Amino acid sequence: MIDSLDLKILSILQKDARTAFADIAKELNVTPGIVQARYNKMKKSGLIKGSTLVLKMDTLGTMFTASIGIKALESELEGVNNFIKGLKIQESIIFSWTTFGRYNIATAIFSKNLLEVHKIKQLIKQHPSVQEVSISLGNISANDESNPYESLDLERIFRM
Amino acid sequence: MDHIDVEIIKILCKDARTPFKRIGKMLGIGTDTVFRRFKKLQQEGVILGSTVVLSSKACGIKGLCGLFIKTKSGSSVSIVRKKIVEMSPLVFPFPEWGEYDFYVDVFFRDYQEVFDVIDNLRKIKEIVAIDPMMYTLQEWSFPFLSSFESEIPSWAFNAQK
Numbered sequence: 001m002i003d004s005l006d007l008k009i010l011s012i013l014q015k016d017a018r019t020a021f022a023d024i025a026k027e028l029n030v031t032p033g034i035v036q037a038r039y040n041k042m043k044k045s046g047l048i049k050g051s052t053l054v055l056k057m058d059t060l061g062t063m064f065t066a067s068i069g070i071k072a073l074e075s076e077l078e079g080v081n082n083f084i085k086g087l088k089i090q091e092s093i094i095f096s097w098t099t100f101g102r103y104n105i106a107t108a109i110f111s112k113n114l115l116e117v118h119k120i121k122q123l124i125k126q127h128p129s130v131q132e133v134s135i136s137l138g139n140i141s142a143n144d145e146s147n148p149y150e151s152l153d154l155e156r157i158f159r160m
Numbered sequence: 161m162d163h164i165d166v167e168i169i170k171i172l173c174k175d176a177r178t179p180f181k182r183i184g185k186m187l188g189i190g191t192d193t194v195f196r197r198f199k200k201l202q203q204e205g206v207i208l209g210s211t212v213v214l215s216s217k218a219c220g221i222k223g224l225c226g227l228f229i230k231t232k233s234g235s236s237v238s239i240v241r242k243k244i245v246e247m248s249p250l251v252f253p254f255p256e257w258g259e260y261d262f263y264v265d266v267f268f269r270d271y272q273e274v275f276d277v278i279d280n281l282r283k284i285k286e287i288v289a290i291d292p293m294m295y296t297l298q299e300w301s302f303p304f305l306s307s308f309e310s311e312i313p314s315w316a317f318n319a320q321k
Contacts, residue, residue, distance in 0.1 A: 010212065017176040017210035047218035049301055051176035052308035053169060054208040063316070067256060067263040069228055069293065091315050095305065099226065101293030106226055108305070112315065136228070136258035 002047065005030070009038055010048075017051035063110050065138040066117045068124065069103035076129035081105055084124060092116045103134070161206065164189065165197055166317050169207070172198075173307035176210035213308045216300040221250070221267045223298055225274045227281070228291040229253075229262040235286035237261070243284050251277060252304075260291070265304070 002010075005028065012024050021039065025032040042048045072080040077098055084096040084107050092111035099106050107124070111117050117137070125133050164187060171183050180194040187194075201207045216224075231240055237255045240262065244253040250267040268274045274292075281287055301309055 010214075013212040015209070015211070017212050045218060046215050049213045049215050050174070050308055051210060051212050052174070052303070052306050053172045053176055053210050054303075055169070055173075055307060055312075056205050056208050065254070065256075067226075067228070067254070067260070069259075069291070093310060093313065095310075098296045099293035100296070101225075102228065102291035103293050106293060106295065134228070134259040136256035136260040136263060138254050138256040138263070 002042065005034075006038055006042060009035060010042070013051070063112060063139070064114055064117055066107075066109040066111070066121075067136050067138070068107040068109070068121065069132075069134040070105040070107060070124060070130060071103050071132035072105055072127075073129040073131065074104065077104055080127055080129050083127060087120060087123060089116050089120055092120065094120065103132075161201070161204075161317060165201060165206075166314065168194060168197055169201070169317075170311065172207075172210070173312065211303060213306065214302045216267060216302055217298065219302065220269055221300070222269055222271075223267075224295040224300055225266045225268060225277075226293050226295065227262075227264040227266060227278070228260040228293075229264060229281070229287055230289035231261040231286045232288055240284065240286050243286075244281070247277060247280050248273070267300070 008028055009024055012019055012027065021035040022032045025035045028035070039048070070080070070084075081096050081098050084094060084105065087094055089111075091113045092109055094107065094109050096105060096107040098104060109117055109120055111120075114137075117135075121133060121135050124130055167187055168183060171178055171186065180198065181191045184191040184194045198207070231237075241253050241255060244251060244262070244264060248266075250269075250273075252265040252267075254263045254265075255261070256263055266274060266277050268277075274294075278290060278292065281290055
């Protein structure tokens with residue numbers, strides 16, 4: 001488990017993953033060696049998978065998002081999911097997962113081109129094992145809060 | 161933004177802590193050039209910052225439930241969104257249009273939390289239908305679906321050749 005020092009280190013890195021360990025150490029009043037050791041421990045345990053940039057997506061051009069709920073034949077579920085994951089459509093990124101509940105496949109599309117989204121929907125619909133397709137569209141730049149996942153409240157998540 | 165900017169962004173998306181010196185070596189340019197371009201991309205608002213990528217499982221999260229939600233016609237998207245966000249730090253609503261008005265990701269530590277969230281959503285008077293689905297995948301990354309997990313393809317950048 002992680003303690004409050006780990007959590008403080010994580011919170012600093014969450015706001016700026018490039019912060020030097022020496023600066024973190026100064027801020028938390030510990031030695032850089034301790035910060036390094038804690039960081040290594042959290043990386044080794046798999047808590048920290050890595051680090052990445054936070055990009056403003058609409059400066060990369062407007063992106064449409066589509067959430068698709070699919071009802072496929074239960075016996076063909078993996079096949080349909082792999083078919084969707086394997087679709088290679090220009091200017092679109094496709095994610096797909098199996099689920100249970102109202103739908104049994106959830107697909108997410110990020111695309112620059114609304115017509116491509118439509119094309120993907122048609123391709124899924126034409127698959128012989130697909131019984132129902134429901135599509136809802138969103139728009140990344142339309143949300144004033146760019147990406148809600150970046151404001152994850154670690155303190156509340158770890159309940160410390 | 162040109163192709164060198166794109167390359168710098170791609171490297172940092174995989175590991176935001178990569179030293180500028182190493183990026184310079186990888187791209188055959190000077191460390192100060194990398195630094196200058198990084199600053200410029202920050203000033204232009206393309207790079208908002210950097211963050212650590214965490215494993216949801218190691219954070220004590222058991223799984224993810226997705227909810228498709230329909231609201232009453234005429235109800236305010238921002239008001240409903242705000243009501244949903246306030247419910248839990250692990251609930252993420254996305255306004256949409258089409259079959260449903262919202263898609264909501266609900267990460268949970270135990271199943272009771274999912275029931276509680278759905279129960280609380282039912283109390284929001286603007287919401288008329290909730291269609292849930294439980295994801296079979298047990299481990300997710302935070303931030304979710306970031307450029308860490310899947311490389312941003314070149315077409316996504318408005319780069320000058």
